[in-house]
Amino acid sequence: MKVSILGAAKEVGRSAFLVNGNQTSILMDYGVLLKREPIFPMHVQPKDIDAVILTHAHLDHSGFAPYLFLSDSVETNVFSTLPTFDLSQLLIEDMIKISGFYLPFEYIDLLTMMKHSKNLQYREPHMINDFKVTLHESGHIIGGATILVEHEEKRLFYTGDINTRGSKLLRPADLDFDEVDLLIIESTYSQSEQMPREQSERELLEFAYEVIERGGTLFIPAFSVERAQEIACVLKTYNFPHKVVMDGMALKANEIMLKHPTFLKNAEIFKKSIGEAEWISGWNRRKRVVKEPCIIISPAGMLVGGSAVFYMQEVAKSDKNGIALVSFQGEGTPGRVLLEKRVTILDGKVRKCLADVKRFEFSGHNSRSELFEILDRIKGNPKVLTVHGDESSCTKFAEQIREKYGYDAKAPDAGEVTEI
Numbered sequence: 001m002k003v004s005i006l007g008a009a010k011e012v013g014r015s016a017f018l019v020n021g022n023q024t025s026i027l028m029d030y031g032v033l034l035k036r037e038p039i040f041p042m043h044v045q046p047k048d049i050d051a052v053i054l055t056h057a058h059l060d061h062s063g064f065a066p067y068l069f070l071s072d073s074v075e076t077n078v079f080s081t082l083p084t085f086d087l088s089q090l091l092i093e094d095m096i097k098i099s100g101f102y103l104p105f106e107y108i109d110l111l112t113m114m115k116h117s118k119n120l121q122y123r124e125p126h127m128i129n130d131f132k133v134t135l136h137e138s139g140h141i142i143g144g145a146t147i148l149v150e151h152e153e154k155r156l157f158y159t160g161d162i163n164t165r166g167s168k169l170l171r172p173a174d175l176d177f178d179e180v181d182l183l184i185i186e187s188t189y190s191q192s193e194q195m196p197r198e199q200s201e202r203e204l205l206e207f208a209y210e211v212i213e214r215g216g217t218l219f220i221p222a223f224s225v226e227r228a229q230e231i232a233c234v235l236k237t238y239n240f241p242h243k244v245v246m247d248g249m250a251l252k253a254n255e256i257m258l259k260h261p262t263f264l265k266n267a268e269i270f271k272k273s274i275g276e277a278e279w280i281s282g283w284n285r286r287k288r289v290v291k292e293p294c295i296i297i298s299p300a301g302m303l304v305g306g307s308a309v310f311y312m313q314e315v316a317k318s319d320k321n322g323i324a325l326v327s328f329q330g331e332g333t334p335g336r337v338l339l340e341k342r343v344t345i346l347d348g349k350v351r352k353c354l355a356d357v358k359r360f361e362f363s364g365h366n367s368r369s370e371l372f373e374i375l376d377r378i379k380g381n382p383k384v385l386t387v388h389g390d391e392s393s394c395t396k397f398a399e400q401i402r403e404k405y406g407y408d409a410k411a412p413d414a415g416e417v418t419e420i
Contacts, residue, residue, distance in 0.1 A: 001149075019156065052078045053079045063091070066113045082143065135147060139163035146162060208322075218294075218321070221302070280298075
């Protein structure tokens with residue numbers, strides 16, 4: 001079995017891994033790196049691929065898959081969970097609207113990809129020629145999966161994006177598998193510890209009460225898929241008594257997630273959280289609600305677009321208001337600028353943000369100690385590839401794995417091939 005790195009290994013984005021064995025080729029993820037102009041993984045001929053397997057719907061893992069379906073004659077199928085397909089279609093449609101000029105595929109190609117989609121359940125082995133593929137729950141977003149590939153007594157385990165602690169919304173990752181020969185593990189937070197989730201939840205609640213009690217509005221820009229819904233579930237779990245408002249593409253994600261209750265940790269809490277929140281349906285209500293003491297949850301998580309831009313401009317005008325950043329803030333994004341400099345764009349000009357701004361850690365990725373807990377549970381003497389992190393995180397993580405476990409660990413470069 002050979003694994004080729006087709007995407008970026010030492011950065012977060014455009015994940016893509018090609019697995020070859022005998023006459024079979026499987027592509028695990030095919031994502032994009034979203035910058036001003038999207039950056040894509042290495043080209044692969046669709047006719048040379050027997051199957052594509054998507055770990056989850058985030059665009060850095062799924063966003064370039066439609067490129068493989070530019071022709072109706074393509075016979076390749078795409079495998080994943082049903083929530084992943086539904087959410088992938090939502091997110092890729094939005095990417096096409098925003099970045100269509102830069103993309104080498106169109107909406108019709110996304111539809112062709114969906115025609116070739118094949119749903120898998122967790123722990124349901126599926127044969128692709130002489131490869132056995134099994135998805136396990138990843139705990140990252142709804143429908144998210146890790147991938148176990150077995151071929152000729154060799155076993156590969158790919159974590160994708162993984163969360164072994166779970167959340168108010170999702171169950172922890174499922175790590176119940178036997179020994180492996182190759183581990184491909186994410187490195188996003190391999191060199192840092194995040195705040196314990198319960199502490200983040202309590203501190204967010206305290207901030208929410210502070211803002212509401214002084215008559216302000218608390219705006220929470222959040223990723224439309226999973227993060228927005230998790231924040232709503234946190235507020236409901238702690239019986240937060242004040243009005244909660246949801247807006248933007250999170251509403252479409254709500255509808256999709258309501259269709260898949262078995263993929264949630266507690267479907268009843270989710271239904272109550274989403275059902276009791278006010279869903280904003282038009283500009284008239286949007287303009288009124290931003291002046292009310294309430295919590296507003298709306299994409300985009302990094303303030304790069306969507307209804308969040310409007311809410312940000314309005315909330316920033318008063319020091320009685322608050323802004324809670326609960327999503328990762330990429331370098332150069334309006335969210336990062338707000339966090340570091342406390343400024344925003346008001347009426348086309350850079351202005352000081354008068355609202356109180358605080359950051360809370362609600363990542364769907366494992367911290368350093370949790371990544372090492374995965375390694376503690378691994379059986380066998382596997383080769384290890386550290387991916388999906390910045391260069392320093394990937395490289396140092398590989399060094400630490402070699403020192404602690406004696407495994408053959410490395411941070412691979414794009415184009416590199418590993419054989420087991």
